[in-house]
Amino acid sequence: MKKNYKKSFKYLEQSRKLIPSLTQTFSRAAYTFVEGAYPVYAAKGTGSHFVDVDGNEYIDYLCGLGPIILGHKYTQVDKAIKEQLKDGILFSLPHKLEIDVAELLCKMIPCSEMVKFSKTGSGAATGAVRGARAITKRDKIAYCGSGGVWHDWYACIISRNRGVPEFNNDLILPFDYNDIESLEYIFEKHPSQISCVFMEPTIFEKPTNSFLQKVKKLARENGSVLIFDEIVTGFRLANGGGQEYFGVEPDIAVLGKGIANGMPLSAVVGKSEYMKVFDDVFFSTTYASETLSLAAARATINEFKEKSVIKKMWKNGNMLMNQFNIISQEQGLDIMLTGYPVRMRLTCNDDKGNDSILMKSLLIQEMVTRGIFMHPGVEYISFSHSVEDVNKTIKSYNDAVLIVKKAVRENKVESYLKGKPIRSVYTVIKPSEKKLAN
Numbered sequence: 001m002k003k004n005y006k007k008s009f010k011y012l013e014q015s016r017k018l019i020p021s022l023t024q025t026f027s028r029a030a031y032t033f034v035e036g037a038y039p040v041y042a043a044k045g046t047g048s049h050f051v052d053v054d055g056n057e058y059i060d061y062l063c064g065l066g067p068i069i070l071g072h073k074y075t076q077v078d079k080a081i082k083e084q085l086k087d088g089i090l091f092s093l094p095h096k097l098e099i100d101v102a103e104l105l106c107k108m109i110p111c112s113e114m115v116k117f118s119k120t121g122s123g124a125a126t127g128a129v130r131g132a133r134a135i136t137k138r139d140k141i142a143y144c145g146s147g148g149v150w151h152d153w154y155a156c157i158i159s160r161n162r163g164v165p166e167f168n169n170d171l172i173l174p175f176d177y178n179d180i181e182s183l184e185y186i187f188e189k190h191p192s193q194i195s196c197v198f199m200e201p202t203i204f205e206k207p208t209n210s211f212l213q214k215v216k217k218l219a220r221e222n223g224s225v226l227i228f229d230e231i232v233t234g235f236r237l238a239n240g241g242g243q244e245y246f247g248v249e250p251d252i253a254v255l256g257k258g259i260a261n262g263m264p265l266s267a268v269v270g271k272s273e274y275m276k277v278f279d280d281v282f283f284s285t286t287y288a289s290e291t292l293s294l295a296a297a298r299a300t301i302n303e304f305k306e307k308s309v310i311k312k313m314w315k316n317g318n319m320l321m322n323q324f325n326i327i328s329q330e331q332g333l334d335i336m337l338t339g340y341p342v343r344m345r346l347t348c349n350d351d352k353g354n355d356s357i358l359m360k361s362l363l364i365q366e367m368v369t370r371g372i373f374m375h376p377g378v379e380y381i382s383f384s385h386s387v388e389d390v391n392k393t394i395k396s397y398n399d400a401v402l403i404v405k406k407a408v409r410e411n412k413v414e415s416y417l418k419g420k421p422i423r424s425v426y427t428v429i430k431p432s433e434k435k436l437a438n
């Protein structure tokens with residue numbers, strides 16, 4: 001069971017000299033896991049599993065940070081990429097695949113009548129906000145989400161905010177999920193100034209009291225564009241994303257992650273009356289017409305259409321969540337998988353109900369040792385995850401939880417750690433406007 005991470009650690013040392021923050025994506029950096037007791041470099045993957053550079057194999061609950069929605073090395077998608085590669089990658093003219101994928105998206109995503117492709121979720125979100133600003137001739141945005149690092153405007157509400165012009169801070173006004181008054185407050189305080197309400201339809205918390213419907217109504221009444229960030233919820237909650245799942249259509253939505261099973265593609269989609277703004281607004285990148293990703297997207301979307309992708313992910317995710325939480329309860333530990341079966345949140349609280357980084361570090365350390373790769377915050381499931389994967393995960397949790405329990409009982413959790421406790425990538429530092437005022 002003991003794993004050897006020799007190559008991983010060697011490459012990590014090399015990266016210290018070459019790569020700021022050790023990797024290209026903060027969320028993949030060694031310090032976000034249990035550094036010293038966790039693999040650092042991946043080598044290859046198949047289905048729901050991946051293998052690290054030292055040859056250790058894992059069931060993957062991070063799925064490439066979400067995009068690997070069908071599974072690693074998924075036959076139909078890989079075949080489509082290889083086929084397209086025979087014809088070339090990127091051309092001096094547009095490619096018909098742009099139309100094919102746009103048509104598929106318009107059939108699948110409720111608000112989608114027109115589509116602009118981009119390469120990253122950040123790029124699409126940035127474009128969508130710019131479009132809304134151009135349409136409304138207003139600069140401010142009301143924001144509700146995980147406070148992500150994905151847009152330069154947003155970077156001023158999280159801890160890693162250096163380098164963002166001060167004035168951006170005045171342009172982003174956060175509101176709280178399920179607190180409609182916190183959005184009303186923004187509209188009252190900044191009348192006729194809010195270009196868009198930009199939000200994730202859900203993160204882990206479920207909307208209550210018709211929250212999303214009320215948000216839409218408020219946006220309408222105040223002449224603001226409603227934008228859903230469906231980069232995670234798209235292709236995950238339902239074929240048509242959060243907007244289909246919750247029955248609330250935004251004016252514009254941004255998609256990414258699962259859209260092409262790991263190939264770099266994102267999209268701004270929406271009603272034509274809004275999307276037409278991009279006839280003029282300069283939202284454009286050299287690589288948006290790159291055909292391998294578009295071919296991958298076409299194959300991915302066709303899989304969603306033809307197979308019960310969503311149904312299977314929900315079913316297996318549900319099974320995992322339920323069994324996991326029952327074990328925790330039986331052991332008397334406040335370790336839970338909450339949120340949605342297709343996007344779960346791992347929480348570990350101590351006996352006083354406080355979030356325990358040490359307990360969480362120990363838990364994921366013990367899981368990874370048993371071949372289960374978990375993230376300290378969010379767990380994703382893919383179409384390739386099987387009932388056997390879930391059973392193996394539960395079996396491993398049954399063993400791992402006993403070690404955590406013992407460590408908690410002995411009040412020595414830290415001494416059970418074979419590496420450094422996990423560190424979070426960022427924290428949200430700007431509270432909602434309403435909270436700021438109180």
Ligand SMILES: Cc1ncc(COP(=O)(O)O)c(C=O)c1O
Binds near residue numbers: 148150200231
């Ligand atoms: C909700 C959400 N929006 C946007 C992004 C940014 O996407 P990308 O990392 O592709 O730029 C992310 C990335 O994790 C995200 O989770």
